[in-house]
Amino acid sequence: MRRLTATERHPVRFTLNGKPAEGTAHPRMLLSDFLRGVQGATGTHVGCEHGVCGACTVRIDGAMARSCLTFAVQIEGAEIDTVEALAPAPARLSVLQDAFRKHHALQCGFCTPGILMSLDTLLATESQADAERIRDVLSGHLCRCTGYQPIVAAALDAAQTLREETDNA
Amino acid sequence: MKPAAFDYVRCETLDEACEVIAQTGDDARILAGGQSLVAMMNMRLATPAVLVDVMPAPDARKVAAENGTLKIFAAVRQASLLDDPDLTWRNPLLARMLPWVGHPQTRARGTICGSVAHADPSAEIPLALAALDGKVILRRGRKRRSVKATDFFLGMMLTDKADDEMIEAVTFADVQQGTGTGFAEFGRRKGDFAIVACAALVSPMRVRFAVGGVNDTPFVRDWDNLSPQDDAEALNALAWSLDARGDLHATARYRRDLVRHLGAQALKEARSCAV
Ligand SMILES: Cc1cc2nc3c(=O)[nH]c(=O)nc-3n(C[C@@H](O)[C@H](O)[C@H](O)COP(=O)(O)OP(=O)(O)OC[C@H]3O[C@@H](n4cnc5c(N)ncnc54)[C@H](O)[C@@H]3O)c2cc1C
Ligand code: FES
Ligand code: FES
Numbered sequence: 001m002r003r004l005t006a007t008e009r010h011p012v013r014f015t016l017n018g019k020p021a022e023g024t025a026h027p028r029m030l031l032s033d034f035l036r037g038v039q040g041a042t043g044t045h046v047g048c049e050h051g052v053c054g055a056c057t058v059r060i061d062g063a064m065a066r067s068c069l070t071f072a073v074q075i076e077g078a079e080i081d082t083v084e085a086l087a088p089a090p091a092r093l094s095v096l097q098d099a100f101r102k103h104h105a106l107q108c109g110f111c112t113p114g115i116l117m118s119l120d121t122l123l124a125t126e127s128q129a130d131a132e133r134i135r136d137v138l139s140g141h142l143c144r145c146t147g148y149q150p151i152v153a154a155a156l157d158a159a160q161t162l163r164e165e166t167d168n169a
Numbered sequence: 170m171k172p173a174a175f176d177y178v179r180c181e182t183l184d185e186a187c188e189v190i191a192q193t194g195d196d197a198r199i200l201a202g203g204q205s206l207v208a209m210m211n212m213r214l215a216t217p218a219v220l221v222d223v224m225p226a227p228d229a230r231k232v233a234a235e236n237g238t239l240k241i242f243a244a245v246r247q248a249s250l251l252d253d254p255d256l257t258w259r260n261p262l263l264a265r266m267l268p269w270v271g272h273p274q275t276r277a278r279g280t281i282c283g284s285v286a287h288a289d290p291s292a293e294i295p296l297a298l299a300a301l302d303g304k305v306i307l308r309r310g311r312k313r314r315s316v317k318a319t320d321f322f323l324g325m326m327l328t329d330k331a332d333d334e335m336i337e338a339v340t341f342a343d344v345q346q347g348t349g350t351g352f353a354e355f356g357r358r359k360g361d362f363a364i365v366a367c368a369a370l371v372s373p374m375r376v377r378f379a380v381g382g383v384n385d386t387p388f389v390r391d392w393d394n395l396s397p398q399d400d401a402e403a404l405n406a407l408a409w410s411l412d413a414r415g416d417l418h419a420t421a422r423y424r425r426d427l428v429r430h431l432g433a434q435a436l437k438e439a440r441s442c443a444v
Pocket of ligand 2: 047051052054057066067
């Protein structure tokens, strides 16, 4: 058992986008604020801070999760992936990101980092995901600009491209 | 909106978690998936002085099939139970209802026991627990007591659990071979809490029907030998007997109507797979 006191900052060691990372946090610091404020990884957006909008979605140990409903001290030893991890190289987009551009799946882009993290996780684990499954995952996100249709189209297109890539590999 | 300050206790065993809760009482809260608690803390609706994180405890991650029940311990996440390939045959009703609990992103963190402890009147897991002769195993230090689900839920977000107790596990009775199960729910948006949810279990001797979202706690009714042509009348009488009230989301009349319609759907589905 370890007790981390409210008034002090405590070290948090974890893996961020495949690289070892560390920082300090009071117990009450949310993972979303820790990523943005302490780690400087501002790709993750913060909207509602009560789990509803999905803008803050990241990957914790391989699963999509709300960073606004997790405390930084809880991720000691965990693997965190954020939207910064998606692009394979500077100035190159991932298959999913490229499909978002092609299909105009974003306008203001506020919701996009969270949606990308959910869909990237889905396509990595379920290569056969169909429109219904994609909509099921999208239900955990709010987008006020696109009307969702282009997002579904982009995800289906990306799924197809990824399947072709593995078939031809 | 940020939470107020608290001490965070990371537990390696269930014993440790019980000990801290028993000692600290109403100043402490168990932190499970955080999908309800952290939202409430962010809005300052909850300001616990101590959070007791039970998720790192390996002995709290158990799922055990014993004595015709499925026993689910405190740190079992909704998504991991849903991924269990045995769940569909052991407990088809639970397998049918779990995908309705929030979104993939919240099920990946939220726990079964956390939803039971939270006791939202519209939540699917408490409804399943009441419909499936569930029990809640409460622990105060080393003392355990087992409470029937129907006695555990006392009101809106109000349960029989004392402040110095924690839920160690909950048990769901297995669905017997030949018993048909059905479920229907209506909410405004996919993944929202239900406005009304209905579950049904049909066996040769008995029809069991459970309703969530209308009364403050899950409501369960058993009928002996209810034949399909009497379903509509039985559901209508049941709808009137409930304590339906109007609120921001729906009027009382609309809720009763949902009970009639969703109830018929759930019963039809259960009858179609009963033998
Ligand atoms: C966007 C969104 C949509 C949702 N939609 C739904 C929905 O449709 N249906 C639904 O049912 N739920 C829904 N939820 C809530 C659900 O996701 C939560 O998982 C659940 O209510 C609480 O489980 P938890 O493990 O996250 O518990 P926590 O949030 O960690 O805890 C909740 C409460 O239970 C207490 N507690 C937890 N575990 C124990 C224990 N073992 N012993 C004693 N006390 C304990 C905590 O102290 C706290 O008071 C939704 C949540 C969000 C954010
Ligand atoms: S900011 Fe986390 S869900 Fe909205
Ligand atoms: S692109 Fe603006 S909210 Fe989704």
